[in-house]
Amino acid sequence: MQLFTDVSTAAAFALGLAALGSALGIGKAVSGAMEAMGRQPEAIGKIQTAMIIGAALIEALTIYALIVALIK
Amino acid sequence: MASEQDTHTTGAMDAHAHDAGGVTAEAHAAEMDAAHDAHDTGGGGHGDGHGLLHPPLTGRPLEHPPEPPHFIQVLFKKVDQAPRIESSQAIQDWKKTFEKQFIEQYTAEHGEAPSDKEVEGAVKEQLSHVIVEDWLEKDSHGELVMIDGEYVAKDDEQMTTLQLLHVGPLEKQLPLIGYAPWENHVFMGIAIVAVLFFAWLATKGLRRDRRSVIRKPTRSQVGTELFVGAIDNMCMGLLGEKHARRYMPFLGTLFTLILLMNLMGMVPLMKAPTSYVLLTLSLALCTFFVVQGTAWTTLGPGSYIYHLMGQPKGAFGWALGVLIFLPLEIISDFIAKPLSLGLRLFGNIFGKDVLLGVFTVMGVGLMSLIYEPLSHYFGIPLTPPFLLLGLLFSTLQALVFALLSAIYISLVLPHEHEEEHGVDHLEMAASGDVLGDEMAHDGKHPAPSAA
Numbered sequence: 001m002q003l004f005t006d007v008s009t010a011a012a013f014a015l016g017l018a019a020l021g022s023a024l025g026i027g028k029a030v031s032g033a034m035e036a037m038g039r040q041p042e043a044i045g046k047i048q049t050a051m052i053i054g055a056a057l058i059e060a061l062t063i064y065a066l067i068v069a070l071i072k
Numbered sequence: 073m074a075s076e077q078d079t080h081t082t083g084a085m086d087a088h089a090h091d092a093g094g095v096t097a098e099a100h101a102a103e104m105d106a107a108h109d110a111h112d113t114g115g116g117g118h119g120d121g122h123g124l125l126h127p128p129l130t131g132r133p134l135e136h137p138p139e140p141p142h143f144i145q146v147l148f149k150k151v152d153q154a155p156r157i158e159s160s161q162a163i164q165d166w167k168k169t170f171e172k173q174f175i176e177q178y179t180a181e182h183g184e185a186p187s188d189k190e191v192e193g194a195v196k197e198q199l200s201h202v203i204v205e206d207w208l209e210k211d212s213h214g215e216l217v218m219i220d221g222e223y224v225a226k227d228d229e230q231m232t233t234l235q236l237l238h239v240g241p242l243e244k245q246l247p248l249i250g251y252a253p254w255e256n257h258v259f260m261g262i263a264i265v266a267v268l269f270f271a272w273l274a275t276k277g278l279r280r281d282r283r284s285v286i287r288k289p290t291r292s293q294v295g296t297e298l299f300v301g302a303i304d305n306m307c308m309g310l311l312g313e314k315h316a317r318r319y320m321p322f323l324g325t326l327f328t329l330i331l332l333m334n335l336m337g338m339v340p341l342m343k344a345p346t347s348y349v350l351l352t353l354s355l356a357l358c359t360f361f362v363v364q365g366t367a368w369t370t371l372g373p374g375s376y377i378y379h380l381m382g383q384p385k386g387a388f389g390w391a392l393g394v395l396i397f398l399p400l401e402i403i404s405d406f407i408a409k410p411l412s413l414g415l416r417l418f419g420n421i422f423g424k425d426v427l428l429g430v431f432t433v434m435g436v437g438l439m440s441l442i443y444e445p446l447s448h449y450f451g452i453p454l455t456p457p458f459l460l461l462g463l464l465f466s467t468l469q470a471l472v473f474a475l476l477s478a479i480y481i482s483l484v485l486p487h488e489h490e491e492e493h494g495v496d497h498l499e500m501a502a503s504g505d506v507l508g509d510e511m512a513h514d515g516k517h518p519a520p521s522a523a
Contacts, residue, residue, distance in 0.1 A: 049475075056472040060412060063419030070426065 011069035018065035025058045167195060256345040263332040263345070267325060274300055303327060303474075310478040315485055319478070322362055327474035330355065334421055334466035338459065344466070347422040349414070356414035359477040364405075367484035376484070380405075413476060420469045424462040431455045 004010040033051035037044050174194050178186040274296035303324040308316040330346065337344025346352050367376050380401040436451035 052468065053472060053475055053479075056416070056468060057476075060416040060419070063416055063423065064412075066423050067415060067419045070422070 015062075015065050015069045018062045022058050022062040026055050029054045029058065170195060170198065255343050256348040256351055259336050259342060260333060260345045260351065263329055263336065266332055267328050270296065270328065300324065306475070307478060310475070311482050311485065319362070319366075319481055322358075323474050323478050323481075326355070326359070326477060327470055330417065330473050331467060331470040334470055335463075337421060337425065337466065338463055344421050344425070346417055347425050349418045349422070352418040352421075353410070353414035355417070355473070356410040359413060359480065360406075360410040362477070363409075363480045363484055366481060370486060371484065379484075409480060413473060417469050417473055420465050424458070424465060427458050428455055428462065431458055 004013070030051060033047050033054075037047050040047075171191055174191060175186060178190070273292050276293060304316070304320055307320045307323055310316075311319060333346045334344050336342045337347065346355075371379060377398070380398055431454045432451060435454040436447055438454070439451045440447035442452075
């Protein structure tokens with residue numbers, strides 16, 4: 001089945017898929033962070049820092065997909 | 073000028089060998105304009121087998137937009153200095169054939185070979201009347217083709233994005249020699265000077281009096297102490313109090329430099345140098361050298377390799393270590409970590425640039441649908457949300473870069489035993505508390521001393 005006859009279609013699809021994966025991952029990470037913040041409000045600073053770092057690391061994978069899509 | 077007019081008259085004479093008789097040069101010039109118009113309406117010179125238009129160029133005539141006002145010309149001047157992309161093979165073939173024919177024609181007419189300028193003028197004149205879109209390759213991705221000073225385009229929107237960004241195609245940024253936009257180096261120089269100035273500013277009060285410890289601190293010193301204190305707390309939280317002071321200069325400089333370079337992308341008429349892939353990769357290379365340097369010097373080579381293998385204990389541990397952990401850690405330390413550091417920063421900032429460019433072009437396109445003459449100068453502002461997003465991501469990615477570097481350094485430092493819970497530096501950093509007087513502490517622990 002000729003789904004991707006054009007490079008731009010494939011690039012857009014790949015990027016959407018990567019965004020889907022990273023959205024699920026970041027959602028899970030942030031939800032865990034929210035729950036922990038709710039349990040222990042005095043540790044909010046530490047948890048927030050760790051959450052931001054985790055989100056940036058997961059986001060990086062989508063950015064790699066963006067770079068490949070931009071090259072193509 | 074005179075030579076070009078001769079070219080014109082020659083062309084007109086040969087194109088209308090049947091029509092024109094013996095007429096003067098001025099009448100020829102006027103007739104040539106009319107003749108060219110007739111040519112264009114007649115299908116672009118198609119099928120006119122005799123004279124200089126053989127082989128014929130197909131395409132529609134180029135409509136020149138009105139010239140924008142001077143300040144916009146200055147803003148987009150770099151568009152004209154964008155790199156010259158090779159024209160398609162077909163155009164070059166046509167050019168060769170045309171040049172040969174033109175030289176023959178000219179020699180037959182005037183009895184002497186034409187100068188290079190005349191040949192160029194003839195080629196330019198032929199090309200300026202058509203858009204060569206039929207002859208570009210199908211998968212050119214809307215590439216901009218510069219042919220003798222004139223831009224001909226297949227897909228206007230896609231090219232304008234890259235023109236506005238003055239980045240050039242991505243595959244041209246990767247080679248180590250060749251295309252390197254000068255703005256990146258200049259703006260990085262500006263960022264470095266700013267960081268040095270900031271360092272000077274932070275220690276201004278301290279330098280005034282060497283004997284006493286603290287006079288009344290100046291306003292600039294207090295301000296910079298907030299900033300430096302936050303970085304200090306971050307480093308101490310991640311690296312431990314013993315080693316933090318050794319690496320704090322590197323991490324602080326890294327953070328400040330990347331922050332400034334990213335924020336330059338938000339300033340009009342400036343460009344974030346971190347949107348250049350080789351620059352972010354070299355910053356990651358600096359981190360790589362620091363990490364490997366501390367690993368090889370503090371741990372010692374043998375101990376470091378042992379540490380990489382995950383400190384195996386028994387035979388099973390050794391087998392696992394040598395076969396799995398060592399290659400994994402080597403790939404991770406030498407390839408994955410530096411590449412990911414650099415590409416993360418580059419992707420975020422370059423992606424933000426592309427996003428802003430696309431939305432600017434979209435605004436201009438929308439304006440052209442609404443009121444066409446205004447779209448030559450302005451466009452509908454669609455970019456503010458993405459400017460805010462860009463601001464957020466610029467600062468965030470600077471922080472993430474510095475934090476990850478600190479974490480990588482902390483991974484190779486010798487692990488100490490559990491120290492007593494003195495002051496939680498990370499919490500101090502995160503809550504913006506530099507001196508530690510806002511933190512709730514019980515009577516057991518003394519308040520952390522300044523400096």
